[in-house]
Amino acid sequence: MSLDLTKEKGVAIDAQEDFTWRDMVREPISKLNDDAFTRLRIILMNGIEMEANRFQHAFARMNDPMRAELAKVRRIETHQQVLVNWLLPADQSPLETTIAYEQVAIEVTASLALLEPDPYIAQVLRFGLLEDFDHLYRYSALMDRLEGKDANAILQSYTDVLPGRPTVVEHRYPTDDLREHYDRTTAAPITKLVSLTIMSGEQQTQNYYQNIGPLFADPVARLLYAEIAHIEEQHVTQYEAIIDPNETWMEKWLLHECTEVWNYLACMEQESNARLKAIWERMVAYELGHLNHVMDLFRRVENRDPFEIIPTSLPERIKYMSHRDYVRQVLKNEVHLRSVGTQFVPVNQVPPDSPSIAYNRQINSDGSPSQTVAAGYVYTPGSELVKKAA
Amino acid sequence: MKEPTDIGMNRTGIGTSPIDSKELIEAAEGTVPSSEGDESGIASLRMSYASESGIVGTMPPPSSVKGAVKSVLEGLAAKNPAVFLDKLAERLQFERTGTRMYESVLAKLDALGSYDGGPTRETLQEFHDEELEHFHVLRSALESMGADPTALTPSADIAAVEASGLIQVLNDPRTTLPQTLHALLVAELTDSEGWDMLIELATSLGHEAMADDFRDAMRAEEKHLAHVRQWVANHAMQDAEGRLGQAA
Ligand SMILES: [Fe+2]
Ligand SMILES: [Fe+2]
Ligand SMILES: [Fe+2]
Ligand SMILES: [Fe+2]
Numbered sequence: 259m260s261l262d263l264t265k266e267k268g269v270a271i272d273a274q275e276d277f278t279w280r281d282m283v284r285e286p287i288s289k290l291n292d293d294a295f296t297r298l299r300i301i302l303m304n305g306i307e308m309e310a311n312r313f314q315h316a317f318a319r320m321n322d323p324m325r326a327e328l329a330k331v332r333r334i335e336t337h338q339q340v341l342v343n344w345l346l347p348a349d350q351s352p353l354e355t356t357i358a359y360e361q362v363a364i365e366v367t368a369s370l371a372l373l374e375p376d377p378y379i380a381q382v383l384r385f386g387l388l389e390d391f392d393h394l395y396r397y398s399a400l401m402d403r404l405e406g407k408d409a410n411a412i413l414q415s416y417t418d419v420l421p422g423r424p425t426v427v428e429h430r431y432p433t434d435d436l437r438e439h440y441d442r443t444t445a446a447p448i449t450k451l452v453s454l455t456i457m458s459g460e461q462q463t464q465n466y467y468q469n470i471g472p473l474f475a476d477p478v479a480r481l482l483y484a485e486i487a488h489i490e491e492q493h494v495t496q497y498e499a500i501i502d503p504n505e506t507w508m509e510k511w512l513l514h515e516c517t518e519v520w521n522y523l524a525c526m527e528q529e530s531n532a533r534l535k536a537i538w539e540r541m542v543a544y545e546l547g548h549l550n551h552v553m554d555l556f557r558r559v560e561n562r563d564p565f566e567i568i569p570t571s572l573p574e575r576i577k578y579m580s581h582r583d584y585v586r587q588v589l590k591n592e593v594h595l596r597s598v599g600t601q602f603v604p605v606n607q608v609p610p611d612s613p614s615i616a617y618n619r620q621i622n623s624d625g626s627p628s629q630t631v632a633a634g635y636v637y638t639p640g641s642e643l644v645k646k647a648a
Numbered sequence: 649m650k651e652p653t654d655i656g657m658n659r660t661g662i663g664t665s666p667i668d669s670k671e672l673i674e675a676a677e678g679t680v681p682s683s684e685g686d687e688s689g690i691a692s693l694r695m696s697y698a699s700e701s702g703i704v705g706t707m708p709p710p711s712s713v714k715g716a717v718k719s720v721l722e723g724l725a726a727k728n729p730a731v732f733l734d735k736l737a738e739r740l741q742f743e744r745t746g747t748r749m750y751e752s753v754l755a756k757l758d759a760l761g762s763y764d765g766g767p768t769r770e771t772l773q774e775f776h777d778e779e780l781e782h783f784h785v786l787r788s789a790l791e792s793m794g795a796d797p798t799a800l801t802p803s804a805d806i807a808a809v810e811a812s813g814l815i816q817v818l819n820d821p822r823t824t825l826p827q828t829l830h831a832l833l834v835a836e837l838t839d840s841e842g843w844d845m846l847i848e849l850a851t852s853l854g855h856e857a858m859a860d861d862f863r864d865a866m867r868a869e870e871k872h873l874a875h876v877r878q879w880v881a882n883h884a885m886q887d888a889e890g891r892l893g894q895a896a
């Protein structure tokens with residue numbers, strides 16, 4: 259399906275004030291019967307809506323004339339977020355949802371890295387991918403060892419449960435998480451959509467871990483969430499850094515709406531649950547409405563053609579599928595990479611005075627939760643207890 | 649060390665602040681609710697969602713070993729043999745979690761020690777090993793029927809939600825050994841009931857060998873329950889009589 263953004267108007271924003279509480283709070287998906295990618299789409303789109311909301315708040319705080327327009331659109335984003343995020347079922351525990359968040363961070367990042375034409379930005383994505391890949395392994399160990407549960411009930415065998423770049427070495431000095439940014443005037447449109455998507459997903463992951471960490475009684479779980487939330491902060495720093503900070507606020511707003519259309523369209527095209535497919539379809543129409551509204555504002559405020567910023571038709575979409583072979587290949591080739599400032603080097607080429615070395619030593623100096631939780635852990639279907647004789 | 653039953657500065661009761669609470673109560677008494685009615689509105693919302701919602705999930709299809717399952721299931725002479733598989737999977741999930749629960753209690757005992765009439769490390773370890781053994785028994789039972797023992801069935805899923813509060817109590821570094829034993833008591837009560845039903849189902853479906861294995865497990869579970877119940881009671885009695893303090 260190719261959408262012509264010069265023609266598609268979607269639903270006008272005034273007509274999007276049709277939400278009721280019961281419309282937003284619907285029957286959730288089935289943790290047991292729905293496809294894992296349905297869950298992944300919900301989680302990613304919650305992150306996209308969260309970013310739409312937070313971005314529009316920041317915009318309003320710094321731009322008096324736009325406050326009313328932002329307030330109107332932002333309210334709709336909020337309702338969309340409720341409709342989407344409330345599709346997660348309550349029998350899916352916070353730890354199970356965490357497993358799914360990391361699966362998003364693996365499968366969606368892999369798809370984005372494959373779509374990304376800029377080799378440096380693709381490299382940045384693969385660098386983050388190997389770290390989230392390790393998080394999945396650590397959380398799976400926690401789930402087995404704390405609750406006696408098999409993470410694969412959530413993963414549905416689409417994703418490997420293996421160590422990646424060990425979480426213990428991921429803790430870097432803040433400036434080693436900065437990256438070069440794309441150039442707003444020359445970057446391909448898809449680069450901008452990819453960057454905003456991954457930044458939104460990682461930001462929501464950080465939000466989620468920061469919020470749910472203290473819900474656990476177990477000190478090991480509290481420590482592990484603290485540790486991995488810290489990496490997610492690093493990931494947000496990294497992915498925020500690849501976005502050109504010289505874009506105007508209005509450019510950024512256009513790109514946000516375009517990213518929402520692009521992502522909802524991917525959901526709609528690939529959804530296996532008919533009930534959700536209808537929701538994604540409605541959201542595509544709403545986001546097209548936002549996009550058209552913001553295009554009009556852009557023409558008025560910046561006196562420019564919005565298609566200088568966004569493409570006239572949407573580029574290739576995220577693929578919701580297992581990227582097992584690709585991830586294994588990246589793991590094999592790039593697990594030894596470390597960052598020095600904005601560049602990636604093999605671990606043996608990190609200069610001895612790298613601030614990340616001292617930083618890492620300090621933060622891990624009274625133990626590493628991620629190492630403790632997965633000590634000797636090998637994923638086994640049905641729990642590692644299967645291999646233990648009574 | 650401070651005991652939870654020591655007198656301290658608990659602020660939660662309304663009696664803690666006689667002056668403020670008087671204001672609070674007087675103001676509340678003058679309330680005019682913004683809508684009429686009572687809790688029945690909540691009930692009707694719940695009824696409405698319940699009647700419109702589907703279920704948490706269903707049993708998996710008999711996957712790779714289709715033929716084997718089919719024949720075993722037919723041999724079971726039950727209208728819906730999936731019920732037995734669902735209940736076996738529920739018990740399996742619970743025993744696996746139960747093994748982890750005993751690991752948590754063992755850590756608690758190692759940290760805080762026991763008390764007179766409380767558990768010994770050896771007994772807790774024995775119960776731990778029996779939970780693990782029961783997990784293996786159930787895995788074999790499911791496998792022998794051609795079912796996938798890793799499948800999270802609807803009853804297994806719900807049982808995990810039920811157990812989640814217990815896991816919180818067991819792993820909170822601030823809970824005492826008797827407090828964790830109380831959580832364990834809830835688990836063991838459920839466990840005994842669960843095995844009881846499995847034996848009944850296995851017997852009525854003509855799975856005599858399986859029912860025998862389950863009776864062995866049941867005997868162990870009855871022992872667990874009796875001990876945990878006694879440990880909890882012993883502590884409460886000693887605490888009430890002011891005889892606590894000497895570690896076993
Ligand atoms: Fe939105
Ligand atoms: Fe992660
Ligand atoms: Fe991440
Ligand atoms: Fe939007």
Ligand SMILES: [Fe+2]
Pocket residue numbers: 742743746779782839869
């Ligand atoms: Fe048991």
Ligand SMILES: [Fe+2]
Pocket residue numbers: 746779836839868869872873
């Ligand atoms: Fe037991």
